[in-house]
Amino acid sequence: MNTFYLKVVSSRRVFFEGECTQLILPIGDGGLKGFMAHHENVVAPIEFGEMRIMPAEGEEIDAFIGSGFIEFYKNTATVVCISAQLPEEIDAARALEAKERAEEQLRQQHSMFEYQQSQMDLARAMERLKIKNRHEI
Numbered sequence: 001m002n003t004f005y006l007k008v009v010s011s012r013r014v015f016f017e018g019e020c021t022q023l024i025l026p027i028g029d030g031g032l033k034g035f036m037a038h039h040e041n042v043v044a045p046i047e048f049g050e051m052r053i054m055p056a057e058g059e060e061i062d063a064f065i066g067s068g069f070i071e072f073y074k075n076t077a078t079v080v081c082i083s084a085q086l087p088e089e090i091d092a093a094r095a096l097e098a099k100e101r102a103e104e105q106l107r108q109q110h111s112m113f114e115y116q117q118s119q120m121d122l123a124r125a126m127e128r129l130k131i132k133n134r135h136e137i
Contacts, residue, residue: 001021001056002021002036002037002038003019003020003021003037003056004019004020004035004036004037004038004039004072004075004076004077005018005019005020005075005076005077006018006019006020006023006053006076006077006078006079007076007077007078007079008051008053008065008079008081008084009078009079009080009081010066010081010082010083010084011081011082011083012083013084015063015084016053016055016061016084018055018056018057019055019056019057020053020054020055020056020077021036021037021054021055021056022034022035022036022052022053022054023035023036023051023052023053023054023077023079024051024052025046025049025051025065025070025079026046026047026048026049026050026051026065027044027045027046027047028044028045028046028047030047032049035070035072035077037075038075039072039075039077040072041072041073041074042070042071042072043069043070043071043072044069044070045067045068045069046065046067046068046069046070046079046081047067048064048065048066048067048082048123048124048127049064049065049127050062050063050064050065050127050130050131051063051064051065051079051084061086062086062087062131062134062135063084063085063086063087063131064083064084064085064087064090064127064128064131065079065081065083065084066081066082066083066084066124067081067082068080068081068082069081085128087131087132087134087135087136088135090128090129090131090132092129092132092133095125095128095129095132096125096129098121098124098125098128099122099125099126099129101121102118102119102121102122102125103122105118105121106118106119106122
């Protein structure tokens with residue numbers, strides 16, 4: 001079985017470290033990108049969304065990932081991100097509050113920057129809720 005080494009580092013912890021067969025991430029162009037052993041060398045931005053890790057040993061890991069970047073170099077992938085959370089670690093009440101705050105901010109008149117920030121906050125909260133609901137524990 002072809003594997004590669006993966007290390008996922010968030011701002012709070014090392015989320016994952018070990019051998020993998022596949023990694024799927026939300027990449028900056030709006031789509032998903034898969035990485036397997038011997039992928040071409042690349043550095044790419046990551047958007048918030050759902051990450052899927054297929055470890056060489058054990059079960060598939062689905063998680064929320066915040067924005068950051070991936071570096072794939074010489075069969076080693078390093079992901080650096082703001083946050084990485086398993087579905088059971090997502091606080092649904094907190095995500096719902098963030099969604100409601102962002103929706104309220106969108107209803108108010110603000111600068112274009114504040115409007116875009118509110119849109120991003122809303123999308124991030126909705127993505128967390130989507131992942132939590134899909135993997136209801």
